[in-house]
Amino acid sequence: MRNPEDLYELSGDVPEMTGPVLLYSLDGFVDAGSVGQLVREHLLDSLEHRVIARFDVDALIDYRARRPPMTFDRDHWSDYEAPELVVHLVHDEAGSPFLFLTGPEPDRLWDGFTAAVRSLVERLGVGLAVTFHGIPMGVPHTRPVGLTAHATRPELVNRTSFFDRVQVPGSAAALLEFRLGEAGHDAIGYAVHVPHYLAQSTYPTAAVAALDAVIGCTGLVLPSDALREAAVRTEAEIAEQVNGNDEVEKVVRALEQQYDAFAGATERESLLAEDKDMPTADELGAEFERFLAERRADGPDPQL
Numbered sequence: 001m002r003n004p005e006d007l008y009e010l011s012g013d014v015p016e017m018t019g020p021v022l023l024y025s026l027d028g029f030v031d032a033g034s035v036g037q038l039v040r041e042h043l044l045d046s047l048e049h050r051v052i053a054r055f056d057v058d059a060l061i062d063y064r065a066r067r068p069p070m071t072f073d074r075d076h077w078s079d080y081e082a083p084e085l086v087v088h089l090v091h092d093e094a095g096s097p098f099l100f101l102t103g104p105e106p107d108r109l110w111d112g113f114t115a116a117v118r119s120l121v122e123r124l125g126v127g128l129a130v131t132f133h134g135i136p137m138g139v140p141h142t143r144p145v146g147l148t149a150h151a152t153r154p155e156l157v158n159r160t161s162f163f164d165r166v167q168v169p170g171s172a173a174a175l176l177e178f179r180l181g182e183a184g185h186d187a188i189g190y191a192v193h194v195p196h197y198l199a200q201s202t203y204p205t206a207a208v209a210a211l212d213a214v215i216g217c218t219g220l221v222l223p224s225d226a227l228r229e230a231a232v233r234t235e236a237e238i239a240e241q242v243n244g245n246d247e248v249e250k251v252v253r254a255l256e257q258q259y260d261a262f263a264g265a266t267e268r269e270s271l272l273a274e275d276k277d278m279p280t281a282d283e284l285g286a287e288f289e290r291f292l293a294e295r296r297a298d299g300p301d302p303q304l
Contacts, residue, residue, distance in 0.1 A: 004115035007059060010123070011052040014089070019127030021098040021218045022087075024117075028066070028105035029171040033194035033203030035134030035210050038227065040102055042207070043090065046223045049100070053087035053120060055113070060085060062107035087120065094221040099126065105172045113172060114179040121185055129180055129187040130218060131173050132210040134203070136196035140255035141238055143263075145209040146193040152181030156188050156217075188217055195255075198238070204230035 023043075025036040061083055071079035085103030092098060106113045121129065139146060149157045173189070180187040190213045192206045208227050215222050242248050 002112060004112060004119045006056070007109070007112055007116040008053050008055045008087075008120065010120070014052050014124065015097065017097050017125060019125055021220060022101060022121060022124075022126045022129040023098065023214065023218075024101035024129060024131050024173065024176065025133070026101075026103065026105040026171075026173050029173060030133060030135055032134035032136040032196075032199035033192070033201065033206045035192050035194065035203070035206045036132060038202060038204055038207035039132060039210050039214075040100075042211070042227050043100065043222065044088065044102070046226065047090050047092065049088040049090040051086045052089045052099075055085035055103070055106075055116065057083050057085050057104075060106035060109055060113060061104060065107055066104065092221045093223060096220065098218070098220055099124065110172050110175055111179075114176045117176055118179060118183055118185070121180065127186065128218060129177070129185065130189070130214055131177065131187075132190040132192065132214060133173070134194040134199070134206050134210075135191045136199035137193040138255060139193050139195055139259055140252050141195045141198060141205070141235070142252065142256055143259050145206050147209060147213055148191040148193070149188065149213070150177070150191075151188040152177060152186055156186060190214070197251075202234075204228075204234050207231070 025040050027037065031037060066083075068083055069081045070077055073079075083104050085106070086101070088100040088102065090098055090100050101117065120126075135148070137146070148163060151157045177187045177189055190210055192210045192213075194203055194206045204227050208224060208231050211222060211224055211227060214220065215224075242252060
């Protein structure tokens with residue numbers, strides 16, 4: 001088995017840190033509402049940061065599956081956007097340092113990759129690792145955003161789960177949490193519930209929920225104003241597009257009734273297991289997409 005440290009290069013000027021938080025968000029797995037992408041871009045745009053570790057993407061990425069963009073300029077190749085899987089050293093608004101692992105999800109060597117991240121966790125003395133992304137759910141946009149939390153120790157989770165036992169396709173991020181738990185490290189993940197009819201859109205409201213969850217479990221002082229302002233604008237645009245369309249209003253009301261019944265029930269069951277006379281995800285999604293397509297025909301909408 002290869003040495004995990006061969007998969008990354010750590011900068012020689014990493015400062016002394018005491019139990020820093022490691023956030024990690026990898027591009028390529030399910031991310032309804034672009035939750036992970038929105039939080040990544042927001043934090044890296046808002047806070048001081050620099051790269052302190054780089055992973056060997058040649059060993060981890062399948063370029064033919066995800067071809068990096070190149071620029072052709074008249075008669076020559078002028079640019080190549082090489083993929084980067086890196087760890088940033090970031091400082092929050094109070095000046096406290098934390099780490100942020102970003103980049104494409106590895107296509108191969110998952111156990112090698114997770115062993116390499118574990119090596120970094122132990123070399124840098126990471127106290128808590130946290131990840132987040134969006135998942136599509138049969139919930140209305142008119143109700144508070146829900147979260148499914150999971151962690152390497154039950155004591156780290158203080159939320160009721162919508163799910164019982166279920167088998168799903170794996171991801172490098174999920175495997176990393178699993179492997180960190182096996183090694184005795186603390187890790188938490190948040191799957192933010194995005195209305196399935198908005199799953200293909202950017203949905204800042206869900207990103208705000210993810211950011212609030214990260215702040216709550218880490219104590220980091222992270223900016224949120226720009227995301228909150230984007231969420232207000234997006235919610236107003238969604239309301240405008242839904243208002244007056246009887247078919248869309250009908251399915252949203254049905255989802256509201258299902259949500260309210262579930263939230264008020266004493267016997268909590270999974271939303272996915274409810275047996276009600278409800279429109280399917282495909283039916284609702286198709287109707288909403290048709291409605292949005294009609295609106296887009298009048299001009300582009302940057303948010304939806």
